[in-house]
Amino acid sequence: MAEAHAPLLSLRGLTRRFGGLTAVDGIDLDLAKGGLVSIIGPNGAGKTTLFNLVTGLDRPDAGEVRFEGQDITGLSPERLAGRGIARTFQLGRVFGNLSVMDNVLIGAHTRLRAVKPAVPVIGPLLELGLALLRPSSVKAEEERLREEVKAILARFGERLLPRIDQPAYSLSYANRRRVEIARALALKPRLLLLDEPTAGMNPSETAEMQALVAELKAEGLTILLIEHKLEMVMRLSDRVIVMDEGQKIAEGPGEEVRNDPKVIEAYLGHGLSGTAEQESAA
Amino acid sequence: MSSWLDYTINGLIVGNVYALVAVGLALIFGVSRLINFAQGSIYLVGAYIGWVAVVQLHTPLPLTIIFVAVVAALVGLIIERFGLRPLQNSVRIAPLLATIGISFVLDQLVMLTFSPNPRALPSQLPDVRFQVGGGTIGPLDLLIAGVGISSAVLLFVFLRYSKLGWAVRAASQDRDAAMQMGVDVNRVNQAVFGIAAALGGVSGLLVGMYYNQIDTAMSLQATLKGVVAEVVGGAGNVPGAVVGSLLLGLVESYGVAVFGTSYRNLFAFLLLVVVLVLRPNGLFASARQAPPEPLTGTFIAPSRPVRIPRWALLVAAAVFAILPLLPVSFYVLQTLINAWLLGMLALSLTLVAGTIGQVSLGHAALLAIGAYTSALLSLTLSVPVGLAIIAGGLMSAALGTILISPSFRLRGHYVSIATLAIGEIVSLVILNWESVTRGPIGISGIPPLSLFGYDLISPTSVYWFSFAVMVVLALLQARLLSSHLGRSFRAIRDDDVAARAYGLSLNRYKSLAFIFGGFAAGVSGGIAAHLYSYINHETFNTQQSILALTVVILGGLGNVVGAIVGAVALVGLPEVFRIAAEYRILIYGIVLLLLVRFRPQGLLGTI
Ligand SMILES: Nc1ncnc2c1ncn2[C@@H]1O[C@H](COP(=O)(O)OP(=O)(O)OP(=O)(O)O)[C@@H](O)[C@H]1O
Ligand SMILES: [Mg+2]
16 A cells, blocks of 8 residues: 555655754654644654755755655755745744735745746846846736735735735734745645644634644645644644654554653653643643 | 975964954854954054054053053953944844944044054064074064964963853853853953954054054954954864964965965955855864754844835936036036945945845945946947946946855855955956056046947036936836845845745845846946046945945945935035045944944835
């Protein structure tokens, strides 16, 4: 079965060391198309570093990343974005001085065609010329993308649409996180990586986010999720991977993993899992 | 054989002097992640204080050194307390700009007090040479070596064994953690600035004695050399700075031995560019490190730009367009022509520094490339002036972008260092490439502006020409900003990591920004060449780069209208108030400082 469908994303022996610390230590992972896998683990387990390795912001010291059957290890983030990998950032990385509209339009950058002809060498100069001249094809493309951005923003109800022209720095923390997700969606991703999308959100905002992620999954989007709120992880995930000190210490369906003694020990041992315990107790 | 030993000794001695500057830079960078562009000014102050002590007070040598160290340290403390401490919670670009402003203010104060003419700073040591092996060595060489080594030892003891030294080391390893452990960061900063300034001042004194000459141009050179040495050794790495300095001294000395004196600086800056490109963390740094995730939008001050209604802009443009028809003096037109030329440069810089966030300190080099191209084409190939100016713009766009491209992978302060160095390289190449640029003689007899065969000689026609060119460039830039490129540039400025994650290639878009901006600057330089009719390698200098930067900050980073308003203000207001030429740079420096402190978003706001 597993052989028949090559997974969309697969990691083999992925390793990243910082000096003496092995932040990611021989991680294997397979993610099927349309699936949602969550990565949990105490602070400093190496989850974000793993995301950086997959999205090209950091290079592994060893191991391999395959996406849609091809080896993409060590490709630049620009190339990977072009292949349809989009991510959000744990601490939020919106473009502060850009409006909500422009932030999300940047998400659609890899999909620009009319204004970015794929011509070698002089392509950039053509792009400059087209940006200044703006023939009707370029205008039409821009208009279409703007409409699309509005449709994406509409998924967040009245949270972002009324603020579409405001600079991102003026938004609330939760709204900035939403802008990040909207930006990722504008890329029309084939793989979406979400790094703690609900960090810093209150319960009702978290529930909203959870509903959105569930919706995206139902639409067939393939998602890799880092999340501390276990309730959400249990509801959404096809499979859960637990990391600790760079290593994968458990993998399986949510309920199974939750009761794994190694997992409980990892969380208790580090004494840092306040949220996790509350959630599992709830 | 013997001369090689001499060159080696000379290299090590000069390297020792650089080390005194570089160690201070490294200390400051370590603690506050700031490249102190005012370090060379303190060195300058040290040299002149030394002159006062030696020539006027006739102090004995040990007292001279102590006197210089103490006064320089006081200057350092003042800079820290009043220039930088108020900016602690400010945007990342602020302290960088502040040190640039401080350096201009200090240099000008020295120049106004002592006049810009070089003067002799006699060494207080007997003028004898000892035979060592095949070379010779004098008492001053030994003194410099002695001061260098004893400073290093004192610094080591301070950092290793004193409580404050421990705090300095803690703060440079992890500032936040150090603060949590109760380290008083202000005191650490004070200590670091005091020590850095004392070392820098003594270094200026020793160099002045070594060459028996001091002048105000020393400042920028010292900053550049210190920064080169520091970056070669790895920013913030104190022992690395010493090794980097000695290396720099040797490279220069051997370079001079082989190619001649006028190549000295070229080697320094080439070394810098090579290190920045190949090992941006310095020769001794190891790990390739991913940058930590920042808070958003901290590079420039977030602000809402002032919206100027279209009709107001049209009215203003119309008024300036019909101005020559009104009874205004040639003097007013002349002043405004200068403003339009500076406006073009500011448009270029506001795109590069403001819109895409590459704070260039070598922007005058783009003027120079455009000016030389246009002048030489019209003089030697008889290309019509109009076409020659456009060719100058294109050459600036192409060559400028290629030259600057090594800095595309750098960020923040490093970009400023690299552009400063690249700007110096351009002016040194112009100086040395005599077969093409006519070297130090410069180019004279450049034909006047002309368009379709008609010479533009009257101030009125020159006024209209330069105004029209500037307006066209401004309109083009406004159109660029409203396209997808505008948002892409600004996205890269705000967060280049997120921008890359969404498919924006930094090389591609930084190149496009420099191509577009290089064209405007090159056109400005081209027009200037035909206006001045004579140019040389010093016509377009760092002062103009800094002036343009002040204009850009004044108008609001990235703000097209702001760049023009800023240019008119900075060129026009000193005329209105009839401020003497020698005070202008001082005033520009003060304006820059006040802006950074009180209105970092400029008059019309960042876009
Ligand atoms: N650029 C870096 N340089 C050095 N060490 C790093 C770097 N990035 C991460 N680390 C270290 O690697 C380890 C894993 O960090 P990572 O951010 O991946 O953890 P995480 O699982 O995402 O934690 P959290 O839940 O707090 O987000 C940590 O010990 C961290 O300090
Ligand atoms: Mg993380």
